[in-house]
Amino acid sequence: MTQEKLLSVRNLSLEIDRRNLTVVNDVSFDVAPGEIFGIVGESGSGKSLATRALVSLLPPVVRRIGGEIIFKGRDVTAMSDKDLRSMRGAEVGLVFQEPMTSLNPSMTIGRQLEEGLALHTRATPEERRVKILAMLQRVGIRDPEGALAAYPHEFSGGMRQRIMLASVMLLKPALLIADEPTTALDAVVQRDVMELMVELTQAEGTAVVLISHDLPMVARYTSRIAVMEKGRIVEAGTTEEILERPQHPYTHKLLSSLPIRGAARTIETTSAPIVSARNIVVDYPGRKSLFRRGAPKRALDGVSIDIHAGEVVALVGGSGSGKTTLGRTIAGLVRESGGEILFEGRWRDADWQDYRLNCQMVFQDPYSSLDPRMTILALVEEALRLVPGIDRAGKMTRAYETLEEVGLGADYALRYPHELSGGQRQRVAIARAIARRPRFLIADEPVSALDVTVRAQVLTLFSDLQKRYGFSCLFISHDLAVVEQVADRVVVMQDGRIIEEGDRDTIFDTPKQAYTRRLLSAIPALDLNETGGVRLKWRLET
Known part of the structure; x- marks a missing residue:
């Protein structure tokens, strides 16, 4: 690399103390001033630990056993605690995946933004206030003055990430480390936050180290990337070269796991739908104060919405669009304020037990939906508790069969949820849902928290099970790339209303609504090439 080096990492190795387990092994890379450099890999690849070592923020159980980190000509590993504190924030900024854990919930936004300026600059309180208000306006906070007195929980995830960017960029650092900064956000907010980050860093000449398992997002914004597997960099180069001509099998594996549209299925829609929601209204109570309650929120x-037998209907939209509320209302977990829900042409509540036996739900976070005190076998058996005509032996047999169907053999039966990976826990959640052989399944963001390869495995499993048992499905997701792979029909929601619906190919190729076009513009269309790589083409862009 002929450019001046802002950051140079050489042969960095880290291990877990007392276990002699090497988690980062001989990692080397350079970052030039103003460059956006990406590090990609699955969870456990060591990418986050390697970047935390850049500012000596490793967990206590992890220690450096070799290598050097040179930032602006200084050896970070030899810095004193005082020098490190001066470097963090002022020269190196950090933005992490979940801003709610990075922002102090007990401090106002104004105090948190002022903290760095007070520590690293000589600006007066009035000068700090002016800078903070200008930055909040620049990152798109509608009411900067009001935001100063507000707390983090009063903002959405996307707004909190904007506030985190504001707090970091106020100090105009030379290097920004962004560790999975948009993973928890929907596609539109994700793109808005990334565009904002790029705009702010380019204006200040800030270099960025972007860590993510989201290959399309990294491809859009980086000039060079390094691919990490099991603590090592297995491939590095320009982003275009890595994507179009990958050399390492692991890179091939990552690229082959990206969702790609398959052939459209023919679904019979002339008969009555299996589930039909009619004019559903849901009002949430307003915020309660000391003396009165505010106006309800609709x-x-x-x-x-209608869902036919064997059909997979995808419900998409940004955060707050109402898609999860609709799914929970159809499942009976939220009571509708108006309208009616029919199951097989009958009022849903007329035979509530039959409906609940035939309507199952898979949630986004299986760790929260699985009882940590129960074994995997007991969790699946519990789903069969009210099924008529099955005795104890039959329930155990069905549970074992279902675990085999989702790729978890008898070896997993007596384990507990904490002993499984995220992908395995989601397989258990799917097993619980299909064990009763339901007619209708609601999947609420079932793969959004998973790595790209695990996501591909779960989606393949889901499609195979859907074809085998023919259940209808309402698939709720903000990830349109996943929707493109699994859906027969797509319903787009915004602000509690359906604004557009149609078959998958029509919605993805010729969307009519501006909001749908905005959603689609945030994800790429993927073309596989003969070398095992991909070409990313951003939709609806000329």
């Missing part, structure tokens, strides 16, 4: 406003 989450769903006259929503109607």
